[in-house]
Amino acid sequence: MTAYHYPTTLDETCALLDDGEDTMVYGGGTAVQILLKQGVLFATDLVDIGGVPGLDEITETSKGLRVGPLVTLRSMETSPIVRRVAPIAAEVYGRVANPRVRNTASVGGNIAHGDYRLDPPTALMVLDATVELTSRRGSRKVPAREFFVDFQQTALEHGELVSAIEIPSQPESAGAHFAKLSSLAANDWPAASAAALVVQGSRGKRDVRLGLGALSHVPVFLQFEAAADTSVDDVVTAAKDAATPLLDPLPDVRGSSDYKRRLGLVAVEEAIRNSWKEGSDDHRRVSIFGRRRR
Ligand SMILES: Cc1cc2nc3c(=O)[nH]c(=O)nc-3n(C[C@H](O)[C@H](O)[C@H](O)COP(=O)(O)OP(=O)(O)OC[C@H]3O[C@@H](n4cnc5c(N)ncnc54)[C@H](O)[C@@H]3O)c2cc1C
CATH class of the missing domain: 3.30.465.10 (Uridine Diphospho-n-acetylenolpyruvylglucosamine Reductase; domain 3)
Incomplete structure (x- = not known):
């Protein structure tokens, strides 16, 4: 008892x-x-x-x-x-x-x-x-x-x-996105998930942070820097390259390791594409300034 x-x-x-x-x-x-x-x-x-x-x-x-x-x-x-x-x-x-x-x-x-x-x-x-x-x-x-x-x-x-x-606090200018991919039902546990946060750094750099779920035996964190004028395609490639060696998903009813590994890279891509804002930080400052003046 x-x-x-x-x-x-x-x-x-x-x-x-x-x-x-x-x-x-x-x-x-x-x-x-x-x-x-x-x-x-x-x-x-x-x-x-x-x-x-x-x-x-x-x-x-x-x-x-x-x-x-x-x-x-x-x-x-x-x-x-x-x-x-x-x-x-x-x-x-x-x-x-x-x-x-x-x-x-x-x-x-x-x-x-x-x-x-x-x-x-x-x-x-x-x-x-x-x-x-x-x-x-x-x-x-x-x-x-x-x-x-x-x-x-x-x-x-x-x-x-x-x-x-x-x-x-989440920096106001940061881009963020959460991608949750489930293979059984929309509100089920994820087969793969990725949260991305892109924070403006100094010297024209941006700090790209990724938190991954269901893709290893523990939640995984990774971080890298990218120049603010990098194309989103290049950032996606960099993120996938950084994530790939860390992916070691457990097979279960939601999919095999190989399936989840592939799904993990899809989640990474979705999270990055939706959090990376194209253009240099200088351009973004100008457009924010322009909006405020209206
Ligand atoms: C049907 C279902 C679907 C779910 N799907 C998801 C999902 O999609 N994504 C997801 O993230 N989670 C999912 N979960 C898990 C869910 O998030 C956890 O069950 C829940 O968050 C646990 O919180 P709780 O307060 O109920 O913890 P409890 O059940 O009370 O405790 C869980 C564990 O934490 C310990 N604990 C509790 N509070 C403390 C404390 N303050 N300090 C130290 N130890 C503590 C307990 O001793 C126990 O070991 C799902 C759960 C269910 C039942």
Whole structure:
């Protein structure tokens, strides 16, 4: 029999997690419920953090957003603050599964689940988000890009919970796009996904960032620089060349490794084509200036 605990403070939560052997946090329960029933997960104790105040808040900070672990995926999708400060994050959280799952699943539970196919980490990695982990020992911060350690393994250590995710503001001039390709149904897990963020750098360069989902045993991040006047075709080629050696998809009911590898390159191309704005940054500055004067 699994025992349920309902702490009302973070300290109490940390104590329960630290003292227990097979004790797990219960977030929205959408993954835990299924995996316990299937016998894939075993827990003697579940700690429901729903009674701890403040864990379901989205706060705008000087650098971006601070998101509590119990914020639902649906709130990330619909929050006017998230849509303004980090629109690619709102877009990606809004593409997870279906409204029923998104209304229940939490931001903390999503990332802690550690599945290599998860959609949100693709956006968190391109935005350079940080995961805050708290335990009796205090808090530490891990970049989202380093959070996924191995197949279904994250940086979470015994006694820790995800206490917040910090998401830097998406630069206003950046191009962004999320490509999610599913082979069974539109709202199913992806067979391949790619989030792209193209940020203006210095000296006529642009910083091209890609977060890939379902294409290896962990979410994959890659980054390269391209001159602002490069043609989109050349950027697509560069992105595919950079991604190809990192693709090592697991075969499953959604397709073979080879199929997913090919689909991964299609997702990369879609994400880049929709986030790369043709023309040098000088030209873009002129046209933005022109629009503002009207
Ligand atoms: C039908 C279906 C379709 C899905 N499709 C997709 C999809 O297309 N894309 C996608 O990205 N995901 C998909 N998912 C997965 C879904 O996103 C996850 O189930 C969900 O995000 C997990 O969040 P939760 O709050 O329900 O976590 P829970 O089920 O509560 O917990 C999941 C794991 O995280 C741990 N945990 C929870 N909260 C914390 C915390 N604060 N700190 C530390 N550990 C914690 C739990 O102990 C458990 O190990 C799908 C799920 C279902 C059921």
